[in-house]
Amino acid sequence: MQAKELRELLTPEGLRLLDSLPAFDQKADVLAQVAKLRKAGHSPELVAAVLTQAKLRSKGRAKFGDFAERMLFTEAGLEQATRLPVASTHAGRFRRAGLTRIADLGCGIGGDALALAALDLGVVAVDRDEVTAAIATYNLAPWPSAEVRLGTAEEADLDGVDGVFLDPARRTSGHSSTQRLQDPAGWSPTLDTAFAFASRLPTGVKLGPGIDRELLPDDAECQWISVDRSVVEVGVWFGPLARPGVKRAALVLGAHGPAELTASGDSDDVEVGDLAEYVYEPDGGVIRARLIGDLARQLGASTISRDIAYLSSSAATETPFAQCFRVLETFPLDEKRLRQELKKRGIGRVEIKKRGVDVDPAAFRKKLQLSGSNEATLILTRFRGHHTALLCERV
Numbered sequence: 001m002q003a004k005e006l007r008e009l010l011t012p013e014g015l016r017l018l019d020s021l022p023a024f025d026q027k028a029d030v031l032a033q034v035a036k037l038r039k040a041g042h043s044p045e046l047v048a049a050v051l052t053q054a055k056l057r058s059k060g061r062a063k064f065g066d067f068a069e070r071m072l073f074t075e076a077g078l079e080q081a082t083r084l085p086v087a088s089t090h091a092g093r094f095r096r097a098g099l100t101r102i103a104d105l106g107c108g109i110g111g112d113a114l115a116l117a118a119l120d121l122g123v124v125a126v127d128r129d130e131v132t133a134a135i136a137t138y139n140l141a142p143w144p145s146a147e148v149r150l151g152t153a154e155e156a157d158l159d160g161v162d163g164v165f166l167d168p169a170r171r172t173s174g175h176s177s178t179q180r181l182q183d184p185a186g187w188s189p190t191l192d193t194a195f196a197f198a199s200r201l202p203t204g205v206k207l208g209p210g211i212d213r214e215l216l217p218d219d220a221e222c223q224w225i226s227v228d229r230s231v232v233e234v235g236v237w238f239g240p241l242a243r244p245g246v247k248r249a250a251l252v253l254g255a256h257g258p259a260e261l262t263a264s265g266d267s268d269d270v271e272v273g274d275l276a277e278y279v280y281e282p283d284g285g286v287i288r289a290r291l292i293g294d295l296a297r298q299l300g301a302s303t304i305s306r307d308i309a310y311l312s313s314s315a316a317t318e319t320p321f322a323q324c325f326r327v328l329e330t331f332p333l334d335e336k337r338l339r340q341e342l343k344k345r346g347i348g349r350v351e352i353k354k355r356g357v358d359v360d361p362a363a364f365r366k367k368l369q370l371s372g373s374n375e376a377t378l379i380l381t382r383f384r385g386h387h388t389a390l391l392c393e394r395v
Contacts, residue, residue, distance in 0.1 A: 087115035117143035273302025346372030
């Protein structure tokens with residue numbers, strides 16, 4: 001979004017027009033919508049802005065629920081914004097630590113600041129981009145305890161602030177098509193700068209879940225969070241925001257509610273064992289936090305191969321930290337053999353999972369030439385040094 005489009009949108013006429021639009025329909029005739037709005041006398045900039053916002057609000061529901069209906073977004077801002085349930089866990093840490101006024105440095109469109117303000121915490125939200133800061137101001141307008149400032153994290157005035165939250169920009173600047181920056185020295189603020197705030201104030205830093213673990217500090221709690229089995233972030237927490245004795249945590253959010261594994265460090269692995277009746281695929285958050293060993297001990301399970309994150313047990317135990325599969329049969333990972341076996345069983349739909357083998361699941365599925373009304377799961381992995389296919393059903 002350009003500044004001119006935003007100025008058009010942030011007028012009584014623009015906001016009334018946006019709120020009057022019907023729910024976004026992916027199949028609607030966009031050219032017809034544009035022609036209708038232009039015929040009504042609206043400028044090209046305003047028409048482009050309101051139709052873009054209608055689309056983004058529709059996408060925003062996945063992260064913000066009903067709040068999205070009164071929010072504004074940029075494409076890049078929505079993509080990078082923290083999901084509201086996750087932002088709520090961040091805000092809860094600050095409140096439990098007894099902090100009352102938080103600086104959200106690099107606030108983006110205001111997702112985390114919104115969650116902080118919703119808990120009646122004072123918020124100073126700072127962003128270096130003028131358009132993004134203006135959108136954050138609109139999104140935070142219902143909360144008088146929140147203010148938005150244009151500026152950088154490095155130069156932010158922290159007078160009166162008793163806690164800091166940072167989400168370093170890890171992509172090139174812009175509001176739509178941006179590119180990921182791999183080097184932490186190129187982030188804004190840099191990773192070293194973000195961690196340095198912890199020497200001044202209680203600090204939380206949101207990072208991508210795949211960050212090199214060697215870059216994570218030893219004196220902080222690192223919590224990986226997954227939402228509906230997708231790992232979305234690792235939060236690094238310092239001072240009173242970190243829980244005593246906790247250095248590694250995996251928080252799993254889903255239909256079951258929140259569930260968490262915590263430990264004082266990476267867990268010790270369990271021994272490799274035989275393939276039993278049930279196989280477990282640990283949640284990605286558990287894998288990233290390196291708490292597979294602790295989970296295995298909870299389940300009474302062993303690993304099926306060293307350095308591969310599949311567990312096996314003779315019992316099916318319900319857990320939010322892993323998906324469970326019953327092993328029906330085991331085959332060599334041979335395309336022709338599998339095609340014959342699946343055809344014999346009338347299996348026309350397969351879910352393919354893989355670890356430790358170089359296979360493209362989509363391409364492999366096509367080669368199986370599936371037909372039939374039954375369905376199953378294929379787990380392609382290594383067992384006893386051999387590439388193996390496990391024909392399974394979900395428990």
